[in-house]
Amino acid sequence: MDKTLVAELARRAGLDKALAEFPEDVAAAAAQAANVAAKIKAPADPRAEPWPAMRAGEGL
Amino acid sequence: MNADADATQGRLHWTSVSEASHAIAAGDLSPVELMQAHLDRIERLDPRLNAFIQLDGDAALAAARVAEAEASAGRLRGPLHGIPVGIKDIIDVAGLPTTCHSRVLQDNLAESDAVCVSKLRQAGAIVVGKLSTHEFAIGGPSFDLPWPPARNPWNPDHHPGGSSSGSGSGVAAGLFPMALGTDTGGSVRNPASCCGIVGLKPTYGLVSRRGVFPLSFTLDHIGPMTRTVEDNALMLDCIAGHDPLDPGSAAVPRGHYAAALDRGARGLRVGFVRHFHEIDMPADPEVTAALEHVMRTLQMAGADVRDIHLPTLGEFAAVNRVILQSEAWSIHAPWLRERPGDYGKLARRRLMPGAFLGAGDYVLANKRRAEMIAGVNAALADVDVLLCASSMDPACRIDNSSDVERTYPRQARTPFNVTGHPALAMMSGLSSGGLPLSVQFVGRYFDEAMLFRVARAWEQASGVDRKHPPIG
Numbered sequence: 001m002d003k004t005l006v007a008e009l010a011r012r013a014g015l016d017k018a019l020a021e022f023p024e025d026v027a028a029a030a031a032q033a034a035n036v037a038a039k040i041k042a043p044a045d046p047r048a049e050p051w052p053a054m055r056a057g058e059g060l
Numbered sequence: 061m062n063a064d065a066d067a068t069q070g071r072l073h074w075t076s077v078s079e080a081s082h083a084i085a086a087g088d089l090s091p092v093e094l095m096q097a098h099l100d101r102i103e104r105l106d107p108r109l110n111a112f113i114q115l116d117g118d119a120a121l122a123a124a125r126v127a128e129a130e131a132s133a134g135r136l137r138g139p140l141h142g143i144p145v146g147i148k149d150i151i152d153v154a155g156l157p158t159t160c161h162s163r164v165l166q167d168n169l170a171e172s173d174a175v176c177v178s179k180l181r182q183a184g185a186i187v188v189g190k191l192s193t194h195e196f197a198i199g200g201p202s203f204d205l206p207w208p209p210a211r212n213p214w215n216p217d218h219h220p221g222g223s224s225s226g227s228g229s230g231v232a233a234g235l236f237p238m239a240l241g242t243d244t245g246g247s248v249r250n251p252a253s254c255c256g257i258v259g260l261k262p263t264y265g266l267v268s269r270r271g272v273f274p275l276s277f278t279l280d281h282i283g284p285m286t287r288t289v290e291d292n293a294l295m296l297d298c299i300a301g302h303d304p305l306d307p308g309s310a311a312v313p314r315g316h317y318a319a320a321l322d323r324g325a326r327g328l329r330v331g332f333v334r335h336f337h338e339i340d341m342p343a344d345p346e347v348t349a350a351l352e353h354v355m356r357t358l359q360m361a362g363a364d365v366r367d368i369h370l371p372t373l374g375e376f377a378a379v380n381r382v383i384l385q386s387e388a389w390s391i392h393a394p395w396l397r398e399r400p401g402d403y404g405k406l407a408r409r410r411l412m413p414g415a416f417l418g419a420g421d422y423v424l425a426n427k428r429r430a431e432m433i434a435g436v437n438a439a440l441a442d443v444d445v446l447l448c449a450s451s452m453d454p455a456c457r458i459d460n461s462s463d464v465e466r467t468y469p470r471q472a473r474t475p476f477n478v479t480g481h482p483a484l485a486m487m488s489g490l491s492s493g494g495l496p497l498s499v500q501f502v503g504r505y506f507d508e509a510m511l512f513r514v515a516r517a518w519e520q521a522s523g524v525d526r527k528h529p530p531i532g
Contacts, residue, residue: 017400032381032413033414050423
């Protein structure tokens, strides 16, 4: 993620203060988010239900 | 070991919960003597271990006097009557601060007990104080917070694991025989692994989360930390149960967790998840050798062991992180916006990623989570229990931030936060450097009794419950 985009997303999230005081931490957080999100495989069927399935009263 | 012998040898601090429970009930052990032995040890060792954020010694001793009077009159509150317990400092204890080891909540006084603390008190346990954690149960060992990080009693230069650091350090060091920890990505099992004790992450929903500061609503678990498997089962017996005011609480009958404890490993079907430590994250050779030793020991005791394949650790970890950081952001966003400087650097870096994850990322992670749950359930249809690594390395030095950063993610605990299956970590042996190595057992939903059975079989064959750190 480039610096401008990180700054834009951080401001959108209300992190102006963190961006001013801890820019390296904000950049590290953005890099970490991009890294983990990219590692998840999408299920083959886009209609797959997310957890938790709606099973009222059954718990897991 | 028995309580009488330990008392005469001045080793009362190594008395197990079960031994103390029986001795107090029989009138052979005084709760005051037991508490005083632990308080003396805390006074002597805690300045080196930093397990406590706040010791509540006077109140604990006063409660022990009451417990002693009650026991003398034949009135026992429950199986934990008069036994000291330490509480991780993200769990509310009435009248004590819940700081979450953070400047953000430095003055946050709890008005009432968390449900799990209340249940321990009903069983007769006495709270000795609040214990160190990683900041908000996520930061890591940090030196920029109002309190220092806890240290490992096997070698105080080393990390005790976290985030339930004070719980692991204090139980292993004999500062108290049992503690409560919390586990969102492995935070009960990591200190259990680093400190050589028994740590259980129960099935999601088995123990109420009410009164515990949340990190991630759908991944958070509260678990018992003890020096023996029997003590762990005893503690779970006291804290498990449905709570209609916890939206994640499961409405299932509570088990009798010690019921199968001594049935041994004969006839058990064990699935060995080798790829976690052989392929996904190649473990330290001593960790691998110890896991093979556990596997062979169970085989020799009559278990049928076969290899099992699950999704890769990398993908489990990514799903855990996306869910955890998204949910944690929803909790911490107001403080991170207004007072980012009140967090330590590690927590700030680990809590802000949620600001950069989208709704699509969160939903996708939860779709993959459903598939992972199905995968683990399918594996557990063919075996009774899974055997796998917990930590891939012995505990690293606490003052080497790059080593902490390198070894922290090298673990196989997050999969079972993602899926919610019960998982127990315990000692598998000692490294050549004298630090604990670990093994993890994973069971079917709400089948903690099976975990305790296999863990006890290993404990009895190996004697790991009799290994204590050389500190004192």
